[in-house]
Amino acid sequence: MVQKAKILLVDDRPENLLALEAILSALDQTLVRASSGEEALKALLTDDFAVILLDVQMPGMDGFETAAHIKRRERTRDIPIIFLTAINHGPHHTFRGYAAGAVDYISKPFDPWVLRAKVSVFVELYMKNCQLREQAALLRLQLEGGRAAADDAKESAGLLAELSARLAAVEEQAEALSKQLDESADAAAVATAAHLERKLTGLRRALDALEPGAGGVVS
Numbered sequence: 001m002v003q004k005a006k007i008l009l010v011d012d013r014p015e016n017l018l019a020l021e022a023i024l025s026a027l028d029q030t031l032v033r034a035s036s037g038e039e040a041l042k043a044l045l046t047d048d049f050a051v052i053l054l055d056v057q058m059p060g061m062d063g064f065e066t067a068a069h070i071k072r073r074e075r076t077r078d079i080p081i082i083f084l085t086a087i088n089h090g091p092h093h094t095f096r097g098y099a100a101g102a103v104d105y106i107s108k109p110f111d112p113w114v115l116r117a118k119v120s121v122f123v124e125l126y127m128k129n130c131q132l133r134e135q136a137a138l139l140r141l142q143l144e145g146g147r148a149a150a151d152d153a154k155e156s157a158g159l160l161a162e163l164s165a166r167l168a169a170v171e172e173q174a175e176a177l178s179k180q181l182d183e184s185a186d187a188a189a190v191a192t193a194a195h196l197e198r199k200l201t202g203l204r205r206a207l208d209a210l211e212p213g214a215g216g217v218v219s
Contacts, residue, residue, distance in 0.1 A: 005050035037061030050126030056085040
């Protein structure tokens with residue numbers, strides 16, 4: 001199931017928030033209200049947002065000051081901000097909005113279709129970034145699993161080498177014992193030595209079959 005993106009709506013007037021919700025409801029995303037700059041900053045402490053619609057004219061902490069706080073925080077500095085203002089004070093006012101970190105600046109009353117289209121672009125970018133992060137995390141897990149498998153293989157190879165060396169030492173001892181036995185030796189001793197040689201031969205075949213790249217089935 002694809003998780004919905006969160007859109008933060010910041011305006012001190014409830015009727016403006018209601019209008020924004022009506023316009024953006026068609027995007028089928030999660031809309032979060034904040035009636036002040038302080039409330040917006042509090043919401044940004046815990047949730048991740050695709051885009052912020054921020055009213056400029058608010059009592060207390062206005063939109064410019066709120067945006068400055070948002071851009072100073074490492075967690076929120078990359079969240080796109082669209083400024084909304086009811087009064088157009090000219091180029092200087094608009095420049096101040098962009099200087100504060102806004103990606104867009106829209107004067108009220110705005111075209112609902114245009115606002116919805118602009119917000120949908122940032123939502124889509126946010127969803128794509130989330131997918132990329134998930135894919136990167138999955139790739140890291142796969143790489144870590146591959147390294148673990150390689151470490152296991154290396155450990156197994158070291159263990160096989162150690163077992164082979166120990167078996168070689170026993171084979172040398174068995175060969176020396178066989179040379180000491182001649183036809184006049186006790187028949188039981190000769191039989192025991194022959195049995196030991198067969199066992200060692202079987203162990204050697206089994207060990208060789210465990211070596212990487214070994215083929216066939218030990219019989």
